[in-house]
Amino acid sequence: MPIVTQVKVHQPVKNQLVGRGFVVAGVGAGFEGTIGLRVLDSRGLELATGSAQSAGGMTGIGEFSATLEMASPPRNGTTVTLQAFGDNPGLPDEGPAPGFDLVEVPVIVFPGLRGWLLYRVVRGDTLSSIRRQLRPFTKATVAHIVAANPRIDDPDVIRVGWKLRVPQLD
Structure with missing residues (x-):
């Protein structure tokens, strides 16, 4: 069956200002509808991880949203990378890492941002x-x-x- 997956992030957009915690929203699909999320610093170290459930369910593409919180955020004005991807529980033996349809969005962190x-x-x-x-x-x-x-x-x-x-x- 030629079903394809897709992940698109609608929020935040490229170079958006974000605080210590911020909302990620978009459309997508992953294993059992799970979208994986993480924030990486410039060295590739994880600052936050999380997941969201796609409204599309098991295989359908649907809306998702989640809040990510950085326990130890970088200093004001640091650019980090948000990654969103279709979850792949078969890793590391099958499929791409960290998951399918990887989307990367650079964002600028100000931990105390109002x-x-x-x-x-x-x-x-x-x-x-x-x-x-x-x-x-x-x-x-x-x-x-x-x-x-x-x-x-x-x-x-x-x-x-x-x-x-x-x-x-x-």
Whole structure:
């Protein structure tokens, strides 16, 4: 029977800001409907693991969601990799590792994240002036703002009209 499996992550998206714990949602299928989840640091070490049940059941593709919690999250602004895959209980003897239809999503961790502010850059702004203006709302530093916005290649160069994410941190 030519049934195929599929895993797609809808949340979080590439380079989304996440806290110590965050929701993963998408569609997929795996062995008995189980979607495997894990978070890896840049060295490949596991920071969190979990699973979700697909609403599609045994073999059908369906919605899934779960919350992953990092017991020891990395420092603010660190990029980690979320992996989602169709669970494969036959490992290591059969099938790909860590499972079928592996999807990887880079996300940016701020362990104490409450959300973020969107700031539209206007003429004359610098990252330091933006930080000063937003001080009543967050303790984010210029380094945090840079880490939250991968489009910033040079902290001395920001463009009018850019929308910058400023993490809300305590």
